[in-house]
Amino acid sequence: MTHTFYISASYIVAAIVILCLIGWVWLDGRARQKELAELEASGIRRRSARPTPKDGTAS
C-alpha cells in the first residue's frame, strides 16, 4: 500500500466521524424542536412560558 492510501484513509476516517457528529447534533436538535412545538400546539407550556393574566397576578 502506498503512503497516499494511509493519508487518504486518515482524512476519510476523520471526515466520516466528524460529519456523523455534526449530523447527529443537528438531527437531534431538529427532533427536540419539533417535539417542543407539538407540545406547545397541544396547549402544554412551561409555567414560565404561560401568558400572564390581564390583572398581572400569577395564576
Place this chain on the structure above:
Amino acid sequence: MPESLAITKFSDLANPTRFLGLAARILPWMAGMTAILFAIGLYLTFASDGDYQQGMTVRIMYVHVPSAWLSMMCYSVMAVSAIGTLVWRHPLADVSHKTAAPLGAAFTLIALATGSLWGKPMWGTWWVWDARLTSVFVLFLMYLGLIALTRAMDDPGKAARVSAVLILVGFVNIPIIKFSVDWWNTLHQPASVIRLDGPTIDKEFLWPLLVMAIAFTLLFFTLHIAAMRNEIWRRRVSAQRRMAARMAGQPSAKEA
C-alpha cells in the same frame, strides 16, 4: 464589587433559559468561524511540503494531533463539569458532562484510527500495546462506559452524580497519557509542540498544525454548546410530558 459581579454573571449563565439565548446568538458565529478555520487549515496542510524522513505521510499529523489533544481536553472539560455537579450543583454542569462524552469518544476514535494509519507506514505496525496507545485506548473505553452509565439510569440527577464521581476518578488517566512517553519506553515520539523549552517542530509544519488544532477545538465547543442546547430541550420535553400526564390524571382523581 467586581468579584460579586463576576459571580452574578456566572450564576446568570446557570439559568438554562439564558444559556439557550446565548447559544442561539453565538452558535452561527462559531459554526462560521470553524468552517473558515478548517478551510484555511486544510489549504495550509495540502500546500505544505513533505517531511525529509516521513515524506507526505506527515500530513496525517494535522488530523491526528488535534484529535488526540481534544480527546484529553474534552475529558478535562468533563472533569470541571463533574466538580460543578458535585460541589456547586450547577444546573448545567451535568448537562455539560453528559453531552461532552460522545464528542470525546468520537475524537478519541479519530486519534486511535489515524494513529494506527500513521503507525503502519512509519513503525511497520498498526498497533502496539505500549503506554501511550494503551492509555488512550483506556480513555476511549472510559468514554463508552460513561455514555452507557448515563443512559442506563432513569433518574438524570442520580446518573449525573454517579458519572461525576467516575469522571473524577478516571481523570488520573489524563496525566498518564500526557507523560507516558516520558515515563516509559514507547514507539510513540515524545511531545514536540507543548514543551517547556518551546516547540521543536519546524515552522513549516507548526503553522498548519496550530490552525487545524484551533479549528478542531472550535468545532468541539460548537458541537458541545449545540448538544447542551439539545439536552436542555430534551429535559423540557420530558418535563412537559410529565406535566401533561398529571393534568390528564387530575379529573379522574377528582371523580374517585
